[in-house]
Amino acid sequence: MWKIVFSLFCxxxxxxxxxxxxxxxxxxxxxxxxxxxxxxxxxAQLNFEQSSSNANAYNTQHKNANSKRRNFFVHWKKSRTxxxxxxxxxxxxxxxxxxxxxxxxxxTFLASVKNNKSKIxxxxxxxxxxxxxxxxxxxxxxxxxxxxxxxxxxYTYKNGVRTKKYAxxxxxxxxxxxxxxxxxxxxxxxxxxWQWVLEMLEASGxxxxxxxxxxVIVAYSxxxxxxxxxxxxxxxxxxxxxxxxxxxxxxxxxxxxxDPVSExxxxxxxxxxxxxxxxxxxxxxxxLPPLTSAQRSFVNNPDxxxxxxxxxxxxxxxxxxxxxxxxxxxxxxxxxxxxEVDFDNWTINKQPCTGNKEYNPFTNQxxxxxxxxxxxxxxxxxxxxxxxxxxxxxxxxxxxxGKKGGTFGCTRIDNVTCNGMQGRREHDGVDLRASLNSNVFxxxxxxxxxxxxxxxxxxxxxKSFGNYVVLTAVINGETINIKYNHxxxxxxxxxxxxxxxxIIGLSGNxxxxxxxxxxxxxxxxxxxxxxxxxxxxxxxxxxxxxxxTNYNNITNDCN
Amino acid sequence: xxxxxxxxxxxxxxxxxxxxSIQVMNAQSNILNPEECSINGSAFLGKNVSFLxxxxxxxxxxxxxxxxxxxITSKKHLYNGxxxxxxxxxxxxxxxxxxxxxxxxxxxKIGNSISVINNYxxxxxxxxxxxxxxxxxKNLDRFVIISYENNTIDKISIFSY
Numbered sequence: 001m002w003k004i005v006f007s008l009f010c011x012x013x014x015x016x017x018x019x020x021x022x023x024x025x026x027x028x029x030x031x032x033x034x035x036x037x038x039x040x041x042x043x044a045q046l047n048f049e050q051s052s053s054n055a056n057a058y059n060t061q062h063k064n065a066n067s068k069r070r071n072f073f074v075h076w077k078k079s080r081t082x083x084x085x086x087x088x089x090x091x092x093x094x095x096x097x098x099x100x101x102x103x104x105x106x107x108t109f110l111a112s113v114k115n116n117k118s119k120i121x122x123x124x125x126x127x128x129x130x131x132x133x134x135x136x137x138x139x140x141x142x143x144x145x146x147x148x149x150x151x152x153x154x155y156t157y158k159n160g161v162r163t164k165k166y167a168x169x170x171x172x173x174x175x176x177x178x179x180x181x182x183x184x185x186x187x188x189x190x191x192x193x194w195q196w197v198l199e200m201l202e203a204s205g206x207x208x209x210x211x212x213x214x215x216v217i218v219a220y221s222x223x224x225x226x227x228x229x230x231x232x233x234x235x236x237x238x239x240x241x242x243x244x245x246x247x248x249x250x251x252x253x254x255x256x257x258x259d260p261v262s263e264x265x266x267x268x269x270x271x272x273x274x275x276x277x278x279x280x281x282x283x284x285x286x287x288l289p290p291l292t293s294a295q296r297s298f299v300n301n302p303d304x305x306x307x308x309x310x311x312x313x314x315x316x317x318x319x320x321x322x323x324x325x326x327x328x329x330x331x332x333x334x335x336x337x338x339x340e341v342d343f344d345n346w347t348i349n350k351q352p353c354t355g356n357k358e359y360n361p362f363t364n365q366x367x368x369x370x371x372x373x374x375x376x377x378x379x380x381x382x383x384x385x386x387x388x389x390x391x392x393x394x395x396x397x398x399x400x401x402g403k404k405g406g407t408f409g410c411t412r413i414d415n416v417t418c419n420g421m422q423g424r425r426e427h428d429g430v431d432l433r434a435s436l437n438s439n440v441f442x443x444x445x446x447x448x449x450x451x452x453x454x455x456x457x458x459x460x461x462x463k464s465f466g467n468y469v470v471l472t473a474v475i476n477g478e479t480i481n482i483k484y485n486h487x488x489x490x491x492x493x494x495x496x497x498x499x500x501x502x503i504i505g506l507s508g509n510x511x512x513x514x515x516x517x518x519x520x521x522x523x524x525x526x527x528x529x530x531x532x533x534x535x536x537x538x539x540x541x542x543x544x545x546x547x548x549t550n551y552n553n554i555t556n557d558c559n
Numbered sequence: 560x561x562x563x564x565x566x567x568x569x570x571x572x573x574x575x576x577x578x579x580s581i582q583v584m585n586a587q588s589n590i591l592n593p594e595e596c597s598i599n600g601s602a603f604l605g606k607n608v609s610f611l612x613x614x615x616x617x618x619x620x621x622x623x624x625x626x627x628x629x630x631i632t633s634k635k636h637l638y639n640g641x642x643x644x645x646x647x648x649x650x651x652x653x654x655x656x657x658x659x660x661x662x663x664x665x666x667x668k669i670g671n672s673i674s675v676i677n678n679y680x681x682x683x684x685x686x687x688x689x690x691x692x693x694x695x696x697k698n699l700d701r702f703v704i705i706s707y708e709n710n711t712i713d714k715i716s717i718f719s720y
Contacts, residue, residue: 398720399700400590405720412700412720415593415605423698428628462644463626463633463719512628515704515718516691525628 280308287315288325295332307335314343355379373501375439376491383501385544385555387443389432389484389526390507393543395551396433396523403551406431406523408538429485429527430539434507436522437488442498443542446473449481450494455510457488465525466511469504472531475542479531482542486513486525588702589680590695591663596703596717598660603643603650604699604717611636611643611650618643640669652701654716662715667705671712676705 281299285291291299299308311328318324331341341347353366355378368380375381384391398405401413407430410418414425434440437457450470459466465485469492472481488508498504509522528537540547545555594602601614612618618636624644625632634645640657643650661668665679676692677684683692694703696717706714 399702400695400697401700405700414699414701425700462624463628465627512719515716516706520718520720 280305280312283312284308284315287312287320288328291329291332294336295329298332298336304335310343373441373503375503376506381439381503384441386500387542387544389440389443389482389524389543390434390438392553393545394433394553395547396431396521398427398431407547407551408536408540428536429483429525431523431525433521434524436508437506439503440469440484440487440505440507440524442471442500442502442504443482444471444473444475444480445499446471446482446497448472448492448494448496448498448504450483451490451492453490457508457510458514459510460514460516461511464511466513467505467508471498471504480537480542481527481529481531481533482539483527483529484524485527486510486523587686588683588693588695590697591703592697593699595663596696597663598641598653598655600664603653604696606650608634608636608645608648608650611645615641652717652719654714656714662705667712667715669712669714673705673707673710673712676712 284299285296298304299311311331315324315328318327327346331343334341355366355374356368356372357366357374357380358369368374371383372380373383382391384393395403395406397403398412401411405412405427408427410421410424411427412418412425413423415423416425418424418426448469449472450468452465452468455461455464455467465483467487467490468483468485469487469490470481470483472479474480484505486507486509487505488510489506490504491506492498492502492504507522507524509520513520513523513525526539528539528542529535530537545553548554593604596602596604599615601610603611603614615638618638620637622635622637623632624635626646629646631646633651636643636645640659641653641655643653645651655662656669658669663679665675667675667679673684673687673692676687680692680694683694686693690707692705692707694705696702701717701719704714704716704718705712706716
């Protein structure tokens with residue numbers, strides 16, 4: 001469940017009051033400048049600098065930088081307030097455009113953010129975007145900077161829904177955001193995302209970054225569009241349902257003097273100022289039982305106005321019975337998941353997803369979440385660490401030479417000479433233990449350039465590789481061939497493009513790996529060669545996992 | 560600290576027992592010297608093919624056999640009841656499947672009961688599985704598989720990892 005209505009980019013929408021009209025970029029910025037009573041840029045910068053000390057004091061007080069994300073709103077000299085981000089429960093406004101790079105299609109905004117304890121926090125936002133249309137939800141990237149102008153967090157959005165969150169780790173400084181993320185929730189970024197991130201870091205004009213720590217798919221529950229993460233930041237309990245039903249108190253001053261204990265309530269009372277609510281949504285909130293946060297967001301979304309009217313008509317036609325109310329709530333839940341509802345026949349067709357897949361409303365398909373890939377049975381299976389061929393690889397022992405014999409080089413014991421080493425024989429790859437018919441993964445993006453699938457599972461042939469797959473990839477500018485041998489089953493075809501983590505076959509013991517009645521442990525014989533197969537490389541140099549002097553895996557959890 | 564003859568003997572005994580224990584724990588198979596991997600009393604592993612021919616006579620057929628993993632073509636020498644693989648003119652491995660040939664200095668023959676193996680290679684015998692008894696070969700990452708059906712030996716082969 002990962003759809004959420006996101007309204008940050010309603011800022012220009014609201015300012016220009018032209019939700020149904022496409023507007024080119026240059027007009028957006030000019031509208032901003034015309035509509036808003038903003039001070040000049042030098043004043044904005046001054047305010048920004050002055051606010052920094054207050055922000056630092058606030059952060060110090062809370063000892064949790066992430067708490068900034070909760071319940072703050074942005075104002076500009078108390079001149080005007082607008083809904084900034086329904087997800088954050090924040091009110092933004094103001095913002096002169098500090099920079100605009102049309103070539104890069106980016107904008108940087110400066111904003112003063114006021115949290116619910118009247119502490120000022122200044123934020124600078126850079127918005128990078130592509131395919132932006134005024135009447136569509138935003139698809140692109142937000143780069144949130146800290147008070148020093150360093151990129152702190154990066155958010156990606158698709159059609160107004162936040163899909164990923166990145167924490168940026170700065171050199172010699174622990175990322176504030178990273179501590180709030182679970183390492184298990186950090187799948188790798190796509191090439192496109194990397195490109196955007198790198199461009200942003202370059203364009204941000206300052207800072208040295210050591211790594212991007214984390215890519216987080218934010219999964220939201222039906223009940224709480226924040227997934228509890230903002231509450232978790234402060235250790236506060238979730239928003240009570242009775243407060244989430246949409247109160248309608250009058251607008252408030254930007255200075256909040258109320259008891260901090262009631263901050264949740266304060267926040268929800270503030271939601272009444274959002275211009276997204278209208279008579280229809282208010283009526284729905286009144287007629288239905290208390291809504292969850294996700295349901296409330298749905299009915300408050302102006303894009304859903306026609307749907308809201310349909311629900312309202314349905315309720316009125318049904319006489320507001322408990323059954324009708326229950327159906328309406330289920331209908332809203334289904335619609336949140338992009339399901340279909342037939343109010344005339346009281347039927348709900350919700351997109352079913354099987355095999356641990358999640359429904360992606362952007363593609364209208366059930367897909368595996370990041371870090372997982374679909375296996376031959378249609379189930380989502382966890383990928384290994386990036387650049388590993390299997391999960392948790394172990395070196396398999398080879399007779400008297402032990403695990404060393406399973407590594408690359410003159411590691412096998414024999415009555416021959418290998419590179420001047422008497423009594424040694426070359427092992428031209430690494431042997432990785434793999435239980436029969438377990439998934440084998442592409443270590444890199446590339447193309448399948450050779451396959452053999454003529455062996456039956458477990459079929460022996462003396463000194464043969466059995467079934468294999470060759471993946472050709474460009475790694476650090478060099479074309480490399482990676483050969484996976486002794487597979488029981490090949491899952492790819494010659495010429496097929498694959499991405500890192502795709503399943504290319506099932507492990508096994510074909511070829512020399514299964515002597516009749518012999519006792520060779522099933523394994524993958526992994527080889528790495530240059531483009532014309534004349535140079536043999538140590539596969540360890542191309543794997544994520546590392547091994548100690550006893551050839552045991554010492555890799556920390558890559559997730 | 561006083562060192563006595565008695566203490567030294569105790570320590571020696573302890574070390575010996577520890578060594579034996581480690582060997583027992585690690586060993587799943589008995590280990591043969593390559594010279595023990597003999598056929599009809601002659602050790603062929605690593606020997607020139609001419610010695611093979613002098614000892615067993617010329618094979619019925621010689622075939623090419625490609626060792627894909629070593630990127631080399633071996634010569635497969637076929638005898639009645641035995642096959643030898645020759646690489647670079649030297650015997651690399653073999654298999655026997657007829658009572659014309661006996662294996663090792665203990666004259667193990669195709670058709671013998673596997674109880675014979677228990678007499679000579681008790682560790683391997685104790686760890687037998689899937690109708691196979693495995694013997695490692697000293698200084699080689701190769702191994703002998705003595706396979707059997709109904710407790711009767713039917714094939715003896717050398718494999719490599």
